[in-house]
Amino acid sequence: MTLNSFDIKQKDSTTAITKTLNTGLVGFGFIGEVHARAIRAAHGNIRSIAGETLTEAQDAAARLGVANAVTIEDMVKDPEIDVIHICTPNVFHAELAEIVIRAGKHVICEKPLAVSAEQAAHLTALAAEFGVVATVPFVYRYYPSVREARSRISQLDEPLVLLHGFYLQDWLSRETTFNWRIDPALGGPSRAFGDIGVHWCDLLEFVTGHRITRISAQLLKVFNTRGEFKGIETEDGVSLIFTTDKGAQGSLVVSQVSAGRKNKLWFSFESPTESFVFDQESPDALWVGGLDTNQIVMRGSTADSNESREFSFLPAGHPQGYQDCFNRMISDTYSAISGLPTYGLPTFQDGLRAAKLTEAVLQSAQSGGWVEIK
Numbered sequence: 001m002t003l004n005s006f007d008i009k010q011k012d013s014t015t016a017i018t019k020t021l022n023t024g025l026v027g028f029g030f031i032g033e034v035h036a037r038a039i040r041a042a043h044g045n046i047r048s049i050a051g052e053t054l055t056e057a058q059d060a061a062a063r064l065g066v067a068n069a070v071t072i073e074d075m076v077k078d079p080e081i082d083v084i085h086i087c088t089p090n091v092f093h094a095e096l097a098e099i100v101i102r103a104g105k106h107v108i109c110e111k112p113l114a115v116s117a118e119q120a121a122h123l124t125a126l127a128a129e130f131g132v133v134a135t136v137p138f139v140y141r142y143y144p145s146v147r148e149a150r151s152r153i154s155q156l157d158e159p160l161v162l163l164h165g166f167y168l169q170d171w172l173s174r175e176t177t178f179n180w181r182i183d184p185a186l187g188g189p190s191r192a193f194g195d196i197g198v199h200w201c202d203l204l205e206f207v208t209g210h211r212i213t214r215i216s217a218q219l220l221k222v223f224n225t226r227g228e229f230k231g232i233e234t235e236d237g238v239s240l241i242f243t244t245d246k247g248a249q250g251s252l253v254v255s256q257v258s259a260g261r262k263n264k265l266w267f268s269f270e271s272p273t274e275s276f277v278f279d280q281e282s283p284d285a286l287w288v289g290g291l292d293t294n295q296i297v298m299r300g301s302t303a304d305s306n307e308s309r310e311f312s313f314l315p316a317g318h319p320q321g322y323q324d325c326f327n328r329m330i331s332d333t334y335s336a337i338s339g340l341p342t343y344g345l346p347t348f349q350d351g352l353r354a355a356k357l358t359e360a361v362l363q364s365a366q367s368g369g370w371v372e373i374k
Contacts, residue, residue, distance in 0.1 A: 113351030
């Protein structure tokens with residue numbers, strides 16, 4: 001059965017979530033505010049906010065228009081809360097997710113799911129044991145152009161042979177810039193790959209159906225100090241080559257210190273007869289290369305597949321962006337909680353996969369050799 005024949009049931013876009021879900025939000029930085037907007041777009045009710053201190057939670061609750069600021073202990077004990085969103089620094093994800101799961105709540109945990117594959121595997125098994133919906137926001141899956149690429153690749157007569165791309169940002173390009181992600185005590189052992197490289201790899205495997213099996217990686221560290229913070233341990237970038245279970249070869253360059261690159265997630269997946277290029281900074285277009293002609297398939301065109309149309313809700317020419325993807329991912333999670341079918345929802349299994357890839361990158365960079373992905 002091909003991907004285009006919807007081996008996972010397609011969600012009817014007219015189907016409403018059966019009830020308003022009450023949510024708890026833990027953490028409220030940039031990504032916490034993105035979650036808050038997505039919760040409301042999915043018609044969820046933010047019942048309470050928790051933070052490192054009650055005072056911080058109260059400030060965030062006032063800023064975001066949420067009635068209750070509570071401790072995490074009180075949040076998980078609240079019988080009215082259905083699902084909890086974890087948006088804290090990385091090292092707290094595993095501990096908080098376990099508390100939420102053991103309380104019988106559904107959970108949406110920011111990536112990385114955990115700072116080790118062992119922790120991620122434990123959480124994945126725990127979510128299955130308690131029967132909760134547990135998802136990780138790999139939201140770039142929700143661009144219609146990404147779904148269009150997935151649909152077309154599933155129908156190729158010849159296999160993909162070359163998978164390459166990059167994910168480039170510049171927000172850490174100044175030596176004076178500091179953020180908690182730089183500190184492994186808060187962000188974990190990998191920064192650039194663990195933060196953004198895993199998004200690219202998730203797209204590769206989701207869109208193509210290939211699985212990365214071997215990795216050879218090098219880490220890039222531009223700054224050894226950042227202001228008063230000395231001895232930077234985490235990487236500013238990474239370059240890697242890899243092979244897949246279906247015989248393809250590939251490469252990826254990741255950087256958070258590339259001037260002018262704001263959020264340049266770009267891939268090119270190529271076969272001898274057709275190639276597919278997606279650029280997250282121009283997300284409403286998919287470039288399709290052929291032997292005789294090249295074409296740009298615009299979102300909303302008559303050439304769109306059924307799969308792409310399922311995720312396209314604005315008329316052509318009205319751009320859909322990152323927040324729209326996030327909104328749909330949260331909406332799909334809430335649909336799954338309500339017992340409705342979803343298509344391509346990223347779960348803790350995908351978070352575990354990202355943790356395994358991250359460990360392989362770090363192991364390869366340390367050893368200087370190839371690392372097998374078990």
